[in-house]
Amino acid sequence: MPPGALSGERLPRHIAIIMDGNGRWAADRGLERNRGHLAGVESVKEIVRCVHDLGMEYLTLYAFSSENWNRPDTEVTELMRLLEVYLSENIEEAQERGVRLRVMGRLDRLPDATRAAVDRAVESTQDNPNGDLIFALSYGGRGEIVDAARQLIRAAELGEVDPDLLDEKTFAAHLYLPDVPDPDLLVRTGDECRISNFLLWQIAYAEIHTTAVMWPDFRREHLEEAIRDYQSRERRFGMTSAQVETGMGEGGAGER
């Protein structure tokens, strides 16, 4: 294998990305923040293709957090517009590639037109078998956990769940997309090192890769660098190296 080439072994099955740095990318060029978001869409397109080309099954992108509703109206409106345009312009490619588009978050807060575009994209790709592209939209990890707790309390009131028997598996079954395996690799761009309320439950055992690259500059080579970093890690899921080496580490806490 040539030096620096990406090994096809131990590829992450699920990558989650906090796409940060659009605003600073724009400011560095004397542009409006929204121009950074527009440039960020190009990175989304490239990374979605790369993940699919590499054969990874799940990509989750933090497209709009529950806290992002507090941004200026003009920015929120532009982010919703960009999402609608992205969905209308890229659905055909998703169909050709057989990619299933999914969303997670409090979608009832989305403007009607955005919600309609999201629903159309999700519905028209729902049977696609070649991987999931998941947009976290109006999403917050704490909100997701609260929503799961609310469902569980209701189920307990109806006698469908016994609180004494509640375990992590049952709890996780009430999260937004319970069939999706936990991310193996969490990438954050934009030179920041925090979680920002993203997938709080699911990243319990994710490997974390941060980069100073701003999201609009993030390209295939940066994704490959993140994957190489992931491949260099030993995932122990709370066990010892010796246990992992003898195979006891298979199917650890990261699976659900």
Ligand code: FPP
């Ligand atoms: C963070 O950058 C990014 C966002 C809040 C939204 C991400 C949106 C896109 C990549 C474009 C549209 C998305 C889709 C899916 C079509 P920031 O604004 O917080 O950057 P800053 O920290 O430099 O201010």
